[in-house]
Amino acid sequence: MNSATVRNLLVRGMLAGLAAGVLALVVAYFLGEPGVDSAIGLEEAQAHSHGGAHEHEVEVVSRSLQSTAGLATGILVYGVAFGGIAALAFCFALGRIGRFGPRATALLLSGCALLAVYVVPYLKYPVNPPAVGDPDTIGKRTALYFLMMVLSVLLAIAATLLGKRLAPRLGAWYATVVAVAAFGVVIGLAYAFLPVINEVPDDFPATLLWRFRLSALAIQAVLWGGLGLFLGELAERLLNPKPAQAAPGRAVPAAR
Amino acid sequence: MAQHVAQPTATTPVVPATLPLKAIAPWAVFFGILMLILLYFVGAEQGATSVFSGTGVHEWVHDARHLLGFPCH
Numbered sequence: 001m002n003s004a005t006v007r008n009l010l011v012r013g014m015l016a017g018l019a020a021g022v023l024a025l026v027v028a029y030f031l032g033e034p035g036v037d038s039a040i041g042l043e044e045a046q047a048h049s050h051g052g053a054h055e056h057e058v059e060v061v062s063r064s065l066q067s068t069a070g071l072a073t074g075i076l077v078y079g080v081a082f083g084g085i086a087a088l089a090f091c092f093a094l095g096r097i098g099r100f101g102p103r104a105t106a107l108l109l110s111g112c113a114l115l116a117v118y119v120v121p122y123l124k125y126p127v128n129p130p131a132v133g134d135p136d137t138i139g140k141r142t143a144l145y146f147l148m149m150v151l152s153v154l155l156a157i158a159a160t161l162l163g164k165r166l167a168p169r170l171g172a173w174y175a176t177v178v179a180v181a182a183f184g185v186v187i188g189l190a191y192a193f194l195p196v197i198n199e200v201p202d203d204f205p206a207t208l209l210w211r212f213r214l215s216a217l218a219i220q221a222v223l224w225g226g227l228g229l230f231l232g233e234l235a236e237r238l239l240n241p242k243p244a245q246a247a248p249g250r251a252v253p254a255a256r
Numbered sequence: 257m258a259q260h261v262a263q264p265t266a267t268t269p270v271v272p273a274t275l276p277l278k279a280i281a282p283w284a285v286f287f288g289i290l291m292l293i294l295l296y297f298v299g300a301e302q303g304a305t306s307v308f309s310g311t312g313v314h315e316w317v318h319d320a321r322h323l324l325g326f327p328c329h
Contacts, residue, residue: 002279010283032323061315074298074320081294088284095274102272118325127325141327142304216323239272 005238010087012234017083020226021076028075028219033067035212039129042204046131075219082117083227086110090231094239097160098172102239103232110228116156118220121148124191127216129209133199141197151190159183299326 040063061070086109094105125145133141163179170178200209299321301307302314314321314329321328 002275003283005275006280006283010287028320028323033319036319036322059315060311061318066315066319070316071319071323074317074324077294077298078320078324081291081298084287084291088280088288091275091280091284092277095272105272122325125327127322128327129322130328133327133329135329138327138329139304142300145325145327146300216325219323220325 006088006091008238009091009235010084012238013083013085013087013090013231014080015083016227016230016234017079017081017086018076019079019230020083020223021079023226024079024219024223025072025075027215027222028071029067031215031218032212033071035129035208035215036067037063038208039131039212042208043131075223079223079227082113082223083231086113086227086231089113090235094235096164102235103229106232106235107228110224110231112156114220114224116152117149118224119217120152120187121145122217124148124194125197126213128200129212132201132204132209137197137199144194144197148190148194152187155183155186299324303328 086106090106090109093109094102097105097108100108125141125148159179159182162182163175166175166178169175297313298317302311303321303326318328
């Protein structure tokens, strides 16, 4: 019974992730893609001016495929994967993080996940458009980005456990304040001690960079917000089914 | 009077029963790893490390990788 509930929630989580991914895809296509195209335009203009004999790279995947089918593949798989992970985290969190029903638990969880999975690593290692970034440092940048992401997620889990531990002594409010403050302090230390990466070329337009980074944030906000709402709705219907058939028997005496 | 007392309790969310950790663990381990493999292929394959040679995967998800915040190239 319980194992079946976990399975049902997992399936619903992945469906919620797919639906949220579709919303995020719309945002990515209309807000994000213009920035990608402008940056690639700059990159190509630069390549032409630097060396006339610069060989044209063979396009493995055309731009029109990258910006449609490729973009959709990436964002939908990302949505489904995080939908599944969020559903599993929801199974752990339900009834364990305070007096929240399924919908509130799901939205709270996805909000925290947006912060821990995306915003915290993003503030240290922000997203970059094409034409920014030295290909030789890709190994270091990938390692640091994933390190920051894993660190942030583990610290968020640790802060949740700390808050739960402190709640009986301090009360839910102060336990939450202390846990969030502890999270902030350790993340601040990580920000201070991990190496800085700035590979933005001097002549790269600041407004393009700013808009690209904002659009990336919008994509994630829509993805995680949608995921939280969809997962919460599906979980609510699974766990507290509407008393459509059972209602008349019980509701009538209550109305009298 | 009875109605006034009954109404708030009807709208207050019931704290849901927790799912036992033993029931979650096998799903979490198996599907957790599966989902992380999916994320690896969207986020990092043929960038810093490669399971498959070539650049097909990288180029296919190129735009998604940039817009989702992963270091691309």
